[in-house]
Amino acid sequence: MTNDASFxxxxxxxxxxxxxxxxxxxxIKTSGKPDLAAVVNLGPDFSCAAVFxxxxxxxxxxxxxxxxxxxxxxxxxxxxxxxxxxxxxxxGRTNANAMARDLAQGxxxxxxxxxxxxxxxIGEQLPMDVVSAGIHHLCARLQDDQAGESTAADQAAAAIMxxxxxxxxxxAVGNGFVVGGMGKGVGMMAPSLATMLVxxxxxxxxxxxxxxxxxxxxxxxxxxxxxxxxxxxxxxxVVLMASGASGIEPSQSELNNxxxxxCDDLANQMQxxxxxxxxxxxIRVRGALSDAEALEAARVxxxxxxxxxxxxxxxxxxxxxxxxxxxxxxxxxPQGIGVAFNGHTVCERSxxxxxxxxxxxSAPDIxxxxxxxxxxxxxxxxxxxxxxxxxxxxxxxYST
Amino acid sequence: MTNDASFxxxxxxxxxxxxxxxxxxxxIKTSGKPDLAAVVNLGPDFSCAAVFxxxxxxxxxxxxxxxxxxxxxxxxxxxxxxxxxxxxxxxGRTNANAMARDLAQGxxxxxxxxxxxxxxxIGEQLPMDVVSAGIHHLCARLQDDQAGESTAADQAAAAIMxxxxxxxxxxAVGNGFVVGGMGKGVGMMAPSLATMLVxxxxxxxxxxxxxxxxxxxxxxxxxxxxxxxxxxxxxxxVVLMASGASGIEPSQSELNNxxxxxCDDLANQMQxxxxxxxxxxxIRVRGALSDAEALEAARVxxxxxxxxxxxxxxxxxxxxxxxxxxxxxxxxxPQGIGVAFNGHTVCERSxxxxxxxxxxxSAPDIxxxxxxxxxxxxxxxxxxxxxxxxxxxxxxxYST
Numbered sequence: 023m024t025n026d027a028s029f030x031x032x033x034x035x036x037x038x039x040x041x042x043x044x045x046x047x048x049x050i051k052t053s054g055k056p057d058l059a060a061v062v063n064l065g066p067d068f069s070c071a072a073v074f075x076x077x078x079x080x081x082x083x084x085x086x087x088x089x090x091x092x093x094x095x096x097x098x099x100x101x102x103x104x105x106x107x108x109x110x111x112x113x114g115r116t117n118a119n120a121m122a123r124d125l126a127q128g129x130x131x132x133x134x135x136x137x138x139x140x141x142x143x144i145g146e147q148l149p150m151d152v153v154s155a156g157i158h159h160l161c162a163r164l165q166d167d168q169a170g171e172s173t174a175a176d177q178a179a180a181a182i183m184x185x186x187x188x189x190x191x192x193x194a195v196g197n198g199f200v201v202g203g204m205g206k207g208v209g210m211m212a213p214s215l216a217t218m219l220v221x222x223x224x225x226x227x228x229x230x231x232x233x234x235x236x237x238x239x240x241x242x243x244x245x246x247x248x249x250x251x252x253x254x255x256x257x258x259x260v261v262l263m264a265s266g267a268s269g270i271e272p273s274q275s276e277l278n279n280x281x282x283x284x285c286d287d288l289a290n291q292m293q294x295x296x297x298x299x300x301x302x303x304x305i306r307v308r309g310a311l312s313d314a315e316a317l318e319a320a321r322v323x324x325x326x327x328x329x330x331x332x333x334x335x336x337x338x339x340x341x342x343x344x345x346x347x348x349x350x351x352x353x354x355x356p357q358g359i360g361v362a363f364n365g366h367t368v369c370e371r372s373x374x375x376x377x378x379x380x381x382x383x384s385a386p387d388i389x390x391x392x393x394x395x396x397x398x399x400x401x402x403x404x405x406x407x408x409x410x411x412x413x414x415x416x417x418x419x420y421s422t
Numbered sequence: 423m424t425n426d427a428s429f430x431x432x433x434x435x436x437x438x439x440x441x442x443x444x445x446x447x448x449x450i451k452t453s454g455k456p457d458l459a460a461v462v463n464l465g466p467d468f469s470c471a472a473v474f475x476x477x478x479x480x481x482x483x484x485x486x487x488x489x490x491x492x493x494x495x496x497x498x499x500x501x502x503x504x505x506x507x508x509x510x511x512x513x514g515r516t517n518a519n520a521m522a523r524d525l526a527q528g529x530x531x532x533x534x535x536x537x538x539x540x541x542x543x544i545g546e547q548l549p550m551d552v553v554s555a556g557i558h559h560l561c562a563r564l565q566d567d568q569a570g571e572s573t574a575a576d577q578a579a580a581a582i583m584x585x586x587x588x589x590x591x592x593x594a595v596g597n598g599f600v601v602g603g604m605g606k607g608v609g610m611m612a613p614s615l616a617t618m619l620v621x622x623x624x625x626x627x628x629x630x631x632x633x634x635x636x637x638x639x640x641x642x643x644x645x646x647x648x649x650x651x652x653x654x655x656x657x658x659x660v661v662l663m664a665s666g667a668s669g670i671e672p673s674q675s676e677l678n679n680x681x682x683x684x685c686d687d688l689a690n691q692m693q694x695x696x697x698x699x700x701x702x703x704x705i706r707v708r709g710a711l712s713d714a715e716a717l718e719a720a721r722v723x724x725x726x727x728x729x730x731x732x733x734x735x736x737x738x739x740x741x742x743x744x745x746x747x748x749x750x751x752x753x754x755x756p757q758g759i760g761v762a763f764n765g766h767t768v769c770e771r772s773x774x775x776x777x778x779x780x781x782x783x784s785a786p787d788i789x790x791x792x793x794x795x796x797x798x799x800x801x802x803x804x805x806x807x808x809x810x811x812x813x814x815x816x817x818x819x820y821s822t
Binding site for chain 2: 108354356
């Protein structure tokens with residue numbers, strides 16, 4: 023975020039012109055914290071694109087939103103925390119549709135122009151009485167003029183939190199246009215709670231195809247490189263809405279850059295706030311036959327519990343990195359693996375380097391670099407975390 | 423194990439006729455515990471088969487043993503703990519060859535008739551002075567008549583331990599022949615220590631091809647279903663030697679059954695002794711298009727940290743199981759997933775069943791059953807454990 027006054031005032035989803043947002047405590051969360059939010063596109067354009075979880079088990083709101091966004095248009099998104107509305111069968115589908123309908127009626131738009139996101143416990147039906155009352159309340163608040171207001175955007179970012187410890191908002195400034203956004207979670211990081219959710223807004227003029235292309239290229243190196251525990255939730259959703267209110271028509275590459283910047287910022291915030299984190303770890307793999315193979319190898323290392331526990335212990339145990347990478351189903355030179363921790367070479371040609379055991383990993387950021395030794399230039403990275411006592415504690419607490 | 427007196431006396435690798443074994447404290451382990459063992463086949467046959475790690479990064483002893491066993495013959499295996507001799511380059515290869523040569527010279531056999539196994543820290547060179555002296559000592563002890571002795575077999579099982587808390591031996595009785603064995607570890611379960619190692623002996627008359635077939639069919643549903651943390655070490659090795667001393671020539675299926683029984687027993691012991699275990703967990707997947715797809719889905723569930731921490735907390739959090747299985751790249755019916763904990767249905771048609779949150783998982787054994795809902799009969803299981811504080815503690819301790 024810059025120090026530019028015009029952006030410190032308009033944070034998150036209100037950083038872009040042509041949007042309104044509201045949040046409230048509907049009573050879905052037993053904690054009594056805020057649990058419902060809506061973001062509304064005031065136009066003049068209503069272009070929209072989205073990316074959804076690749077988990078085969080998709081929550082009801084994902085199925086509903088996939089249908090609604092198919093035509094590239096959306097006027098609003100309604101989001102609840104405290105309940106994922108996943109594994110809830112026909113009733114869950116009915117409830118997700120009801121959420122869209124309730125907001126659409128309040129705004130005077132078509133049901134199919136409202137997307138729905140939910141995050142929280144899997145397998146429970148939504149308490150539709152309080153959800154409907156909450157949406158009714160949101161509609162009233164959305165009538166207010168929010169020009170110059172940053173409170174509403176911050177409140178919306180707080181209302182979509184589950185076990186996040188801080189709200190996550192972002193602003194990226196393009197050439198005459200702005201991309202704003204908010205997000206929560208990361209993968210299935212939460213204890214029995216699902217979902218990373220992101221809502222991005224822009225006042226650029228852009229077609230749905232442009233938005234989808236910008237989103238796809240941005241998600242790959244940001245949210246898709248974030249691999250805290252290898253899990254993909256039933257609810258993961260990233261939505262990008264464009265109002266066109268700036269009147270600026272950016273090139274595809276200008277739009278791409280701004281969306282990428284916003285996603286990168288949110289992904290970093292998610293990594294830093296992942297459960298039980300004591301280390302932020304980047305695994306970069308080089309020397310693979312292709313970028314795709316490098317990514318696959320990086321994921322195997324980043325998901326390895328023995329690597330993650332070693333890093334929790336600040337232990338430069340490169341043998342675990344080599345053993346992990348050797349499991350990756352990609353081409354490598356088994357006698358030619360290189361490993362570096364924080365820029366210090368600890369393994370060359372699959373053999374320990376001098377001083378390898380003395381590398382200091384006590385700081386909270388750890389960079390792991392692996393060269394697969396094929397001589398090719400395939401490269402990729404993932405962001406992960408260590409595996410700590412706190413991770414076990416948070417994730418083993420009873421769900422009910 | 424039966425109560426038959428003839429087997430309570432002859433445990434482990436000496437349960438089969440025609441073998442000798444010895445162990446000692448060479449001084450490889452800094453703890454001063456036993457760290458070197460050998461198992462010798464006295465014949466009249468010297469058939470041998472082995473299965474090695476599928477990790478692309480193979481330790482020096484694996485590379486040496488793969489070459490030596492290629493002709494289907496072996497006279498002995500020498501095993502050290504305390505050092506994996508992995509990621510040790512040319513020097514490591516030279517040292518592994520020297521271990522084979524030292525034992526071969528002491529026994530008066532060809533170097534290529536001795537297999538080598540190592541387990542311990544990755545990336546350190548073996549202290550060859552103490553290793554050679556230790557092997558010399560073993561050769562002297564192997565001259566003793568060990569008939570009726572169980573001590574030597576138990577000592578060998580203890581000498582190959584790393585973080586195992588108990589030695590692991592087994593006996594399987596066939597029709598006129600016996601399969602004995604010992605094992606240690608499980609996958610990369612140990613803190614910075616590699617390897618599961620198993621040495622099986624039999625007095626059956628069997629060709630190397632018969633042994634290999636028996637081993638392959640036995641390893642698949644036993645050691646290969648054991649998935650504590652998804653890791654495969656640089657050193658994993660299972661060796662089966664046949665002396666033919668019983669004079670009995672079993673059918674392939676008789677041999678298969680006995681070897682399977684021995685492997686199953688050792689795999690169960692390894693699961694129960696895995697690091698930081700408070701729960702022994704079986705994940706069985708049914709209703710897959712094929713057994714292979716069922717196995718892939720079972721592995722995804724068994725490796726999921728959110729499932730494993732929930733089970734540590736005795737939490738019947740079936741939503742995590744459904745979310746995990748949805749990530750498996752196999753065919754399933756997303757609306758038709760079924761889950762049961764300890765025989766109690768907790769999820770039907772991808773929706774929670776009544777009473778699901780009340781299922782009692784407080785006992786140390788947990789059976790998780792998943793139906794992928796395809797209507798096909800593909801089925802498989804894996805054995806895993808929970809993810810506990812102790813796992814993190816053991817695996818985050820400094821390696822040096």
